Amino acid sequence: MAASAGSGRAGAEGPKGPGPLGARAPAEGQPALRSLPAGVRPAPACQQLITFKDVTVDFTQEEWDHLGPAQRDLFKDVMLENYQNFIFLGPLGQERTCETKNSTLEEDNYLGESSMNRFTMDTNEFGETFRQMEYLIEHHRIHSGEKSYQCNECEKAFSCNSDLSVHQRNQSGEKSYQCNQCGKTFNYNSYLTVHERIHSGLKPYKCTECGKAFRERRYLTIHLKIHTGEKSYKCNECGKAFSQRGSLNLHQKIHTGEKSYKCIECGKAFISYSVLTIHQRIHTGEKPYKCNNCEKAFRQRGHLTDHQKMHTGEKSYKCNECGKAFRDRGYLMIHQKIHTGEKSYLCTVCGKAFRERGHLTIHQKIHTGEKSYKCNECGKAFRQKGNLAVHQKIHTGEKPFKCNICGKAFRDKGYLIVHQRIHTGEKPFKCNVCEKAFTDKGYLTIHQKIHTGEKSYKCNICGKAFRDKGYLVVHHRIHTGEKPFVCNICGKAFTDKGYLTIHMKVHTGEKSYKCNECGKAFSSNSGLTMHHRIHTGEKPYICNECGKAFRQRGTLNDHQRVHTGEKSYKCNECGKAFKEKRYLTIHHRIHTGEKSYKCYCGKAFRQKGNLAVHQRIHIGEIPF
Incomplete structure (x- = not known):
């Protein structure tokens, strides 16, 4: 159909208007249209x-x-x-x-x-x-x-x-296109083709760098930016850059506060439809992603992917600063903030900052008092789902996390990790003021309040304040008389589980903590710590009134009552009051007639000291 320069009349524009095809004459140097073949009539004007x-x-x-x-x-x-x-x-x-x-x-x-x-x-x-x-x-x-x-x-x-x-x-x-496997329908065929690869497992698009394969080309394109480090989409507000335009669009909604997608069940709003879809599975209970190894199911594909790495042991994401490896990229990003000190999430009520949005969300529930997770057995409520899960194991007795050194089992993996530091001697949490180190971050946080003098938790009955909420909970039991921890052997009850643990060693005779100086053994670490002060001469607790120093805080508290004249412990029988609880305990034996300390000669005494004095008579020792 090559053009001929000499056949331009059929399409040329004459003096009276355009030719029969409605075409104008070609410009100089352009090929003209050839004449119509013989027997072919020009199209009518309406069909030009x-x-x-x-x-x-x-x-x-x-x-x-x-x-x-x-x-x-x-x-x-x-x-x-x-x-x-x-x-x-x-x-x-x-x-x-x-x-x-x-x-x-x-x-x-x-x-x-x-x-x-x-x-x-x-x-x-x-x-x-x-x-x-x-x-x-x-x-x-x-x-x-x-x-x-x-x-x-x-x-x-x-x-x-x-x-x-x-x-x-x-x-x-x-939705004209239906999947033969699961019945799901789609607007057009290309979506169905991609969907069918879920059932077939086909991943035709493979990364030449790391070998990872994808069902869709666009996911491979996005993935390749991880290797190149390309982040083409930048936020005008904060300068943060993203490898995908969609990620930038979602990020910008943080600045605008826009949450267009609302849950019809609970009214909670979200910045994207995909996040809403995942949220709605909480209400429906749907968990479509199932692990082939252990049958555990998940609401999100990402959670399944992370979970499967537990079985394979794969940790693909490594910190360039300290070499620590992680299964998930998100965990690596959070970890890196430890090195940079970045805390991007700020509480608008108290100003406290956090490295993770989830930690901020949990913290804000302290201000609102919200406790969304309730135990079906006892009705106790929690701010975090993980805390409820650990609590429920109290009712079931389940302790799935076992120490491979001593065999002790725990309800929570975090407790096991802290416990294992006893065996390794690791104390990664160090006080910046006195250099004292701890196995658990919570212990360090409580300890630092000694230096600051902060006592945030106050008893609403007697006004006494504590550095740690756990101490306040135990203290409350003094007022209520509650002693939930009971010894299975002698029936003695305690306000704190730690006291019961120490007490149980009386029956077993276990004394795990031994002094390196004199070889004396103790049933608790605190007992050994106080004993060490005998050798070192350390008396860290000093009376502000007279300057007298003591090895134990409790002894200082008893001493200070000499200055105040306070006698907090009162006998219910006769009304006599005492400065120390132990004196009240000894006094009670007068009313009950109890004499717990018995000599082999048959004579009994109310106090251990009186028995010791008596036994010297048998060995011929002059008591004084």
């Missing part, structure tokens, strides 16, 4: 527009496969020349060009829809390649801004028919 399909030669796949390379190149050259001739048949309007490898194609012509395939054309302006001529034509409309396809419902316009079709399906809710 023709489509590119009318002047194309199309091949079936079988025909195309039989063509040689030279024949295919000739086909492309002819079709390109046809296209150059064809674009002069319509009004040009505003001229814009998209340069191909071999020619310049003008836009804003009525081209219609071509069925010609396998015609590759490139645009130098954007470097895009098209497999079909109609794709190039659609691409031209991006530059021209032409949107020829309009929705009848909402009048929204589109540059190509396929976009309009997708839009109309979204409007109507039509």
Whole structure:
């Protein structure tokens, strides 16, 4: 269909107007359109527009496969020349060009829809390649801004028919493509194709760097940015950069406070539909992602992926500062804030800052008093789901975390980790003031309040204040008389579990803590610590009134009552009061007649000291 310069009359514009095809004369240097073949009449005025399909030669796949390379190149050259001739048949309007490898194609012509395939054309302006001529034509409309396809419902316009079709399906809710495996339906076939790979396990897109495979090309493209470090999308508010535009869009909602997606069950709002979908599974109980190894199910695919690394032991994400490795990238990012000191999440009530948003969310419940997680057995409520899970093991008696050194079992993995530091001697939490080290961060936090003098937890009955909430809980039991920890052997009850643990060693005779100086053994670490002060002469507890020093805080407390005259311990029988509880205990034996300390000669005494004095008579020692 090559053009002939001498046959331009059929399309030339005469003095009285355009020719029969409605085409104007070509510019100087441009090929003219050839004359119509004999026997072909010009189209009537109302049918002057023709489509590119009318002047194309199309091949079936079988025909195309039989063509040689030279024949295919000739086909492309002819079709390109046809296209150059064809674009002069319509009004040009505003001229814009998209340069191909071999020619310049003008836009804003009525081209219609071509069925010609396998015609590759490139645009130098954007470097895009098209497999079909109609794709190039659609691409031209991006530059021209032409949107020829309009929705009848909402009048929204589109540059190509396929976009309009997708839009109309979204409007109507039509989902024509159904999965044969699970019955799920989709708006169009490409979504179904990707979905079916979930069932088949097919992941055709593989990363050449690390070998990780993906079901969709776009996920591979996103993944590759991890290796290149590319983050093309930057927030104008805070400067944070992202590898995906969608991630930037979600991030910007943090600044605007926009939460467009609301749960119809509880009213909670979210910044994205996907987060809402995951949240709704809390209400439905749905856990679609199941582990093939242990059958444990999860609401989110990411949680399953992290869980499976427990079975494989894989820890792909390594800290460049200290070398510590993590199963999940998010954990690595949180860990790195330890090195940088970054605490991005600030409490608006008290100003306390946190490294993780989750920690801030939990902290804010202290101010609101919210305790969302309630035990079905005893009704006790908790701020965190994890604390409820650990608590419920009290009722079931489950202790799944066992020490491989001494065999002791724990309800929570965190307790096991702290316990194992007893065996290793590791004390990673160090006080900046006195250099004292601790096995657990909580112990360090309590200890630091000694230096600051902070006592945040106050008894609403007697006004006494404590550094730690646990101490306040134990103290409350003095007022209520509650002693929940009972010895199975002698029935003695205690206000604190630690006291029961120490007491049990009276029955077992266990004394695990031995003094390196004199070899004396003790049933508790605190007993050994106080004993050590005999050797060192340390008396850290000093009376502000008289300057007298003591090895134990309790002894100082008893001494201070000498100055105040306070006698807090009163006998219910006779009303006599005492400065120390132990004196009241001894006094009670007068009323009960109890004499717990018995000599082998049969004589009994109320106090251990009296028995010791008596026994000296038998050995011939003069007591004083």
